[in-house]
Amino acid sequence: MNDMKLIEMAVKAREKAYAPYSEFKVGAALLAVGGKVYTGCNIENAAYSPSNCAERTAFFKAVSEGERDFEAIAVVGGKDTPGFCTPCGVCRQVMAEFCNPEKFRIILMDNKGGTITYLLEELLPSGFKL
Ligand code: THU
Numbered sequence: 001m002n003d004m005k006l007i008e009m010a011v012k013a014r015e016k017a018y019a020p021y022s023e024f025k026v027g028a029a030l031l032a033v034g035g036k037v038y039t040g041c042n043i044e045n046a047a048y049s050p051s052n053c054a055e056r057t058a059f060f061k062a063v064s065e066g067e068r069d070f071e072a073i074a075v076v077g078g079k080d081t082p083g084f085c086t087p088c089g090v091c092r093q094v095m096a097e098f099c100n101p102e103k104f105r106i107i108l109m110d111n112k113g114g115t116i117t118y119l120l121e122e123l124l125p126s127g128f129k130l
Pocket of ligand 1 (some may be wrong): 052055
């Protein structure tokens with residue numbers, strides 16, 4: 001599984017986004033150690049706070065299937081605005097629960113096809129851990 005293929009899977013997952021309130025559609029593709037990929041999209045709710053981000057949808061699908069070790073996640077999303085869809089703080093914290101911050105990669109693509117890759121430790125320095 002290469003990074004471009006993972007991005008393509010995130011683009012496909014974005015088609016399933018349920019975002020009638022923000023119209024900000026996001027897709028994610030999470031690569032587990034062992035090679036299996038779990039996709040996710042954002043799922044909004046009329047009461048707003050029950051909404052779930054694409055990244056957490058992918059993580060919760062994977063963990064509920066027994067996965068605990070992850071290599072990377074690709075995230076694509078937005079309206080027609082430029083810029084990368086960087087994961088929100090809550091999703092970064094969920095990633096930190098299961099991933100090594102020095103190794104887990106977050107691969108982003110903007111709406112012009114530009115890509116950037118971060119390590120989790122760059123996006124969540126000094127993240128909370130018990
Ligand atoms: N959203 C995600 O799914 N992932 C992100 O990384 C940022 C934001 C969703 C939440 C909400 O449904 C919409 O995008 C606008 O915030």
